[in-house]
Amino acid sequence: xxxxxxxxSPPRLSGWLIASWGLxxxxxxxxxxxxxxxxxxxVAISEYSLALWQWGLMAGWTLFMAISEGYKGFQKAFAPRFxxxxxxxxxxxxxxxxxxxxxxxxxxxxxxxxxxxxSWILTxxxxxxxxxxxxxxxxxxxxxxVGVVVxxxxxxLATVWFSLQALFSQHFEIDPELSxxxxxxx
Numbered sequence: 001x002x003x004x005x006x007x008x009s010p011p012r013l014s015g016w017l018i019a020s021w022g023l024x025x026x027x028x029x030x031x032x033x034x035x036x037x038x039x040x041x042x043v044a045i046s047e048y049s050l051a052l053w054q055w056g057l058m059a060g061w062t063l064f065m066a067i068s069e070g071y072k073g074f075q076k077a078f079a080p081r082f083x084x085x086x087x088x089x090x091x092x093x094x095x096x097x098x099x100x101x102x103x104x105x106x107x108x109x110x111x112x113x114x115x116x117x118x119s120w121i122l123t124x125x126x127x128x129x130x131x132x133x134x135x136x137x138x139x140x141x142x143x144x145x146v147g148v149v150v151x152x153x154x155x156x157l158a159t160v161w162f163s164l165q166a167l168f169s170q171h172f173e174i175d176p177e178l179s180x181x182x183x184x185x186x
Contacts, residue, residue: 011090018098019090023163025102037145044142058143065147070154079158083166084176115177
């Protein structure tokens with residue numbers, strides 16, 4: 001005999017739609033950034049005669065951003081948690097988290113205190129960094145943007161990968177770092 005308490009009902013259509021909104025909305029933010037930054041990066045490469053040391057600086061910065069932003073930031077930390085929160089949202093498609101799904105999945109609300117603090121502080125830091133980089137002349141801005149484009153591209157791929165794993169695998173054992181109130185929902 002099957003224990004009815006252990007039977008999990010499949011996600012509803014509304015859950016899949018909200019999950020699609022969460023992932024799609026977030027990817028839209030990243031892809032817009034890539035579309036804005038890529039031409040600036042290309043200008044530094046194609047329109048300036050960079051010295052050998054500037055090419056070396058670009059290569060070093062790009063490697064740093066690939067490791068710190070792409071691998072450590074997105075692949076090892078953000079993307080798995082984003083996927084876990086997306087999975088939770090698919091299974092609980094209601095209220096403010098559903099309406100603001102991309103921001104919920106990013107950890108801006110409905111999260112542990114630590115997760116909210118980290119999400120907000122990191123976002124403010126990124127905004128300040130972007131504003132400062134905009135003040136730089138070419139080719140320096142483009143050199144920095146090359147690394148950022150690589151890191152963000154890695155982030156897009158990692159987020160899609162972990163989101164698909166979270167949504168379509170039987171078990172996804174990553175902690176979504178939910179607030180106590182949301183964690184108690186069945």
